[in-house]
Amino acid sequence: MILRILNRFASKKLAFPNPSRKFSIMGSDWPTSYKFIWIDCEASKKSIKTKSLKFLCFKQLFAPKMTGLNHEVDTLLEVACIVTDSNLNEMSEGLRVVIHQPKEILEKMNEWCQKTHHKTGLYQACLESKSSIKEAEQQLLTFVRKHTKKGKCYIAGNSVYMDVLFLKKYMPELVNHAHYRLLDVSSLKILSSCWYKCSYDKKYLHEAMSDIKESIEELKYLRENIFK
Template sequence: MNDRMVWIDCEMTGLSLSDDALIEVAALVTDSELNVLGEGVDIVIRPPDSALETMPEVVRQMHTASGLLDELPGGTTLADAEEQVLAYVREHVKEPGKAPLCGNSVGTDRGFLLRDMPTLEDYLHYRIVDVSSIKELARRWYPRAYFNSPEKNGNHRALADIRESIAELRYYREAVFVPQPGPDSDTARTIAAKHVLPAG
């Protein structure tokens, strides 16, 4: 069983796939117990000048406050960044198409990876583990757990955001998931029988 989970976070000049640029990408691989494997990678990417010129003011302020904007002139290329992330991921995930992409609201990140780092995106399983989905369910079903979740201060830097996402999933696992090892097989089958929809 492949238990690896690939956590990726991207920082962009905005959310538009047609206009905006990827400016930072970070990755951490964990096992199924959410233990981080290796050092991870965090890479700043120099964007086209046109992407900087059209960056929305709120995004400019965010990346200025985090210090990312000042680092962009020394950033690497998209191709080099993809190569570095892939090298780290392949070190811990030996087979392509096995490990899911994980993070918070990772659908947006996946779109930019598909556009700018297609080899990396293709190395991942098509499934995702989106912590924000668990958060939305906790808000509806376990509001006390939701409102007492760990505070975030990653400051919109990619690697810090990943570490917070992993910590957040650890929290929800402990606060709202059934304690391990979970129900025995008979109990699980009994519960499943209650939720089988009628045929047709």
């Protein structure tokens, strides 16, 4: 079924439903009143050799910054969040929370993370922050609940499953507030590049809030150039 849909999309024969109506895909309602929770995370990456070392930090639309990409041993440094409606309009000014981490944790990050987070100021911000992970989660929950209903919003971002792995471990209440389905811009990016040779030039600033805004703009670009 999925392959048939993708093949129709690739051949430009896939007809999309009227966005003003509710419609059904695979037996599930998708009301236009649903919201997107854009998150980006930064994490600390331990100084160990790994085949995935080049994927040191990542950005999501709900944007946590971690100490690395292994949610079993690495931890969160920063989480930024923007809530949009289904048309990608921001509901309000976003929220950024820097999490306190002691120097001994930050010093265990690999060279790339050390250099990047010193450059952006996140390293020093973590040392000076007074917010624990639990306190950060409550701040984010308060913000998200103000604009969304439980189960009626989708976590969105680039390779967002990785952010969710960290959030499930460190901020489970936040994850439980959202629908289990995810909006992954990376998947659309891959398809648009393969099928239409179309891509969005990103700056990769490795700053949570900036990265979220860029991800939203990327999806707007894909909507205007692919979904038309």
